Amino acid sequence: MSNEYYMRDDCRLCKSKDIELVFNMGKVPLGDDFVSGDQLDRVQNEYPLEIHFCKNCGLVQSPCVIDPDIIYSNYLYETSSSLGLMQHFEDYAQYVIDTVNPPKAALAVDIGSNVGALLKGMKARGLNVLGIDPAKALAEKASKAGLETWVAFFNREVAGKIKAEKGLAAVITANNVMANIDDLTDIMEGIQTLLADDGVFMFETGYMVDTIQNVVIDNLTHEHICYFSVLPLLSFFESHGLEMVDIKRIPTKGGSIRGTVQKKGGPRSVSSNVTGLANLERELGFERVDPFKNFSLVSENVKAELLVLLKDLKAQGKTVSAYGASIGATSLMYYFGIDGLIDVLYDDNPAKIGTFSPVLRIPVHDSSEIYEFKPDYILNFAWRYDGPIYRRHTRYLAEGGKFINCLPTVKIVGA
Ligand SMILES: [Zn+2]
Structure with missing residues (x-):
């Protein structure tokens, strides 16, 4: 484990050691390391994901440096x-x-x-x-x-x-x-x-x-x-x-x-x-x-609001899936702590269909299967592409489905 990553204690740009922790996501696995069905038992390590601010030059950086060979040799993102x-x-x-x-x-x-x-x-x-x-x-x-x-x-x-x-x-x-x-x-x-x-x-x-x-x-x-x-x-x-x-x-x-x-x-x-x-x-x-400490506070508020909503929907017996099986989606799943609150991830990237998310093992399905599973709500991790995604799935919305846009604020989209 120890030779898989190290924690840097100085600024990557100016080498100052006058740095302060501003955002702590806890331990998170490699976000793009989705596994196939025959690898469900594979151990995937989680590494600290923290954001630090350099008081000398103003750089914001993560101190955790994972061996690039581990991250990139099997990199799939195209x-x-x-x-x-x-x-x-x-x-x-x-x-x-x-x-x-x-x-x-x-x-x-x-x-x-x-x-x-x-x-x-x-x-x-x-x-x-x-x-x-x-x-x-x-x-x-x-x-x-x-x-x-x-x-x-x-x-x-x-x-x-x-x-x-x-x-x-x-x-x-x-x-x-x-x-x-x-x-x-x-x-x-x-x-x-x-x-x-x-x-x-x-x-x-x-x-x-x-x-x-x-x-x-x-x-x-x-x-x-x-x-x-x-x-x-x-x-x-x-x-x-x-x-x-x-x-x-x-x-x-x-x-x-x-x-x-x-x-x-x-x-x-x-x-x-x-x-x-x-x-x-x-x-x-x-x-x-x-500003960086404030970013952390704003994010915590979004997280709290989203968790209240998801737990409430679960209590009502609603089904909630999510859209997006990307590196960023893994960060969001970990940050929000949604383990057990969503059942399926939908995506459009053929390389991701049929895989399972890092550690949490949430299955990834093709987005066409939305119409088979008919979830009541879809939490949209791909919120930055909300326009194109909602246009592609007007039928889901027309049939009463709802998207939950998580960022920059929590918002339910649908009739
Ligand atoms: Zn610096």
């Missing part, structure tokens, strides 16, 4: 399985071209490239693309589709190999990756090694302002060990000879940021968006611990 994400990466590829205006056949490297959704878009626009991803099955799938992908964790050493084989990169991207990496210094040194002097590093990551304002508790998972805002990143990039030249808020994953970074002294001027978001965070008090 970008293409998430609603709307394929179109997102298609638009993103165009944004890269418009922003960077790279020369034809310039090298673009995507860190954590998954099945290659962004690589595909960049390749179609004339770039020479390379993906780096530690999940073997995903990397092989991308390579088979003509999107060369190395099975690796990106770091300074891998960056050196890429440079030796393919030259410097005009574009390096990392989407929903920065928050998952313990040694960010190694990544930054890799970027310094590989990036051309006029090149650009672009990243997308969840935005703590949105996480707090929308109460996105399902973003708190073992895979996410950092919860970024702009202020701590500004000083972090600077300490690695890099500078943030632009930052934009985007709607993905419950609210994210897309940052553009160049080598310090590079050709691009700094956008007013950077100071804009830095000022917003100062106004919201992000340099102090208070």
Whole structure:
């Protein structure tokens, strides 16, 4: 057990030890580790899921670092399985071209490239693309589709190999990756090694302002060990000879940021968006611990309200199922403590159908079976996709079924 994870006692960005616990979810298993029917007896460990605030630079982070090989070697999550994400990466590829205006056949490297959704878009626009991803099955799938992908964790050493084989990169991207990496210094040194002097590093990551304002508790998972805002990143990039030249808020994953970074002294001027978001965070008090403690209190209120409702429905003899068999759903099931209060999880991802949730062993059924089981209520863990889900299941609603949206507030949807 002890060599499966360790608890970090300093800040991942500034190395300060002046950190404070602000949110404690207790022990939670790996959220995506749904098991098949012949693995029901498999022991799955639970690891502490805590959120800490660095009083020196303002970073919010989880101290618990689980061995990445345990998390990612059998990682199943495919970008293409998430609603709307394929179109997102298609638009993103165009944004890269418009922003960077790279020369034809310039090298673009995507860190954590998954099945290659962004690589595909960049390749179609004339770039020479390379993906780096530690999940073997995903990397092989991308390579088979003509999107060369190395099975690796990106770091300074891998960056050196890429440079030796393919030259410097005009574009390096990392989407929903920065928050998952313990040694960010190694990544930054890799970027310094590989990036051309006029090149650009672009990243997308969840935005703590949105996480707090929308109460996105399902973003708190073992895979996410950092919860970024702009202020701590500004000083972090600077300490690695890099500078943030632009930052934009985007709607993905419950609210994210897309940052553009160049080598310090590079050709691009700094956008007013950077100071804009830095000022917003100062106004919201992000340099102090208070907003994060408040986030914990708001979440506790949602949990209390939801549990009263679910226990009341159970007492009335109503059947309650849930929608969503994702990493985030596992966090929500654990945080809310719904064990014994829901019977089935419905999902649309073929890879999840027929599996059972981590430790709690709640069976996952295809969402078409809603019409067979006819639950009275469906608790919607996929609340961020509420619109598309309710439109797809208008028949369930028309036949008297009700959804319970759990976040950002508890709300019953239906006639
Ligand atoms: Zn710090």
